[in-house]
Amino acid sequence: MKSLLNPKFSALSPKASPFALFSLPSSRFSFRSNPRRIPNRLLRLNPSPCSSNNFCCTIQNRSLQTEPSPPPSGEIHVIVGPMFAGKTTSLLRRIQSETTNGRNVAIIKSSKDTRYGLDSIVTHDGAELPCWALENLSSFKQKFGIDAYEKLDVIGIDEAQFFDDLYEFCLQAADHDGKTVIVAGLDGNYLRRSFGSVLDIIPLADSVTKLTARCEICGKRACFTLRKTQDKQIELIGGVDVYMPVCRQHYVSGQVAMEATRHVLESHKVECASHT
Structure with missing residues (x-):
């Protein structure tokens, strides 16, 4: 995959900038002939008198200050x-x-x-x-x-x-x-x-x-992961040697079987320790 970016190689093709800057010529803001066409949102009346040239400059300055998209x-x-x-x-x-x-x-x-x-x-x-x-x-x-x-x-x-x-x-x-x-x-x-x-x-x-996966025991749809080992840590990275996908029925029965196995192993350790 040539376009895949990774630590070993990069094949980025140059792209045009997603943002374009637009500037409007000053001639488009000459409102002397028909001031009624000025959008209301661009008009802001000042109590002090001003000339028409100053008014056009104010409109231009506000257009240049428009935030980019x-x-x-x-x-x-x-x-x-x-x-x-x-x-x-x-x-x-x-x-x-x-x-x-x-x-x-x-x-x-x-x-x-x-x-x-x-x-x-x-x-x-x-x-x-x-x-x-x-x-x-x-x-x-x-x-x-x-x-x-x-x-x-x-x-x-x-x-x-x-x-x-x-x-x-x-x-x-x-x-x-x-x-x-x-x-x-x-x-x-x-x-x-x-x-x-x-x-x-x-x-x-x-x-x-x-x-979903396929239950390793019955072949039905598997939504859960059953751990095969006795380890209790949450993060235990492994593959088929540690985990298998199972359906709800065999998850429940598998957990019961695993818990029973743990009890047997723990009791066996206790017996061995008592004889030493």
């Missing part, structure tokens, strides 16, 4: 779902589509995710694109370069649940910088509780896509 507003699109639902694949598909349409793009992922290397975003199916691996999103503009950032049209964020400043970044990028931000991440952790700040940006989003 605000930058175009951006968009925020959120892709959520359990693990193995195809969130990253969907994100990459959107990014490739934007690139095909001639828009300048960049992809960010959390530096915590080192499963497939730091300088690329990789799906579970093996699709790969270069990216920026960052600890926080607030550093992106500075590291990417202010001038390069201004030319960006689309920003993709993968594994968004690991960014604590996700809300602030998306708000600034879309509302004030005019960027299209495409966010992919887990909406819930293995305990089915809110994970990171992903759900916080739902009120900001133009669209929200909830993907």
Whole structure:
């Protein structure tokens, strides 16, 4: 993808400035022949007398002080779902589509995710694109370069649940910088509780896509992620060796089975400790 912006290469095509400056010639503001055509909003009567030349100059000065039009507003699109639902694949598909349409793009992922290397975003199916691996999103503009950032049209964020400043970044990028931000991440952790700040940006989003996987046990639609190991920490990065997508029925039964296993293992440790 030649137009993809990443730490290794940049193929930004020059674009015309989105803002055009217009100046109106002074001849257009000669209202001597028919002063009734002056819009009411431009008229401001002064109690002191003034000449017609001074009046025309006042109108010209006010037109020059007109504020420039605000930058175009951006968009925020959120892709959520359990693990193995195809969130990253969907994100990459959107990014490739934007690139095909001639828009300048960049992809960010959390530096915590080192499963497939730091300088690329990789799906579970093996699709790969270069990216920026960052600890926080607030550093992106500075590291990417202010001038390069201004030319960006689309920003993709993968594994968004690991960014604590996700809300602030998306708000600034879309509302004030005019960027299209495409966010992919887990909406819930293995305990089915809110994970990171992903759900916080739902009120900001133009669209929200909830993907599902296939239950590894019965093959039905899977909306939840079941952790296979005994680890209890919230942030535990892993793949099929640690997690699997399950339906509601097998999530509940799986949690019961995992809890029973924990009790057995803990009691076994206690017995072993008592015999030593």
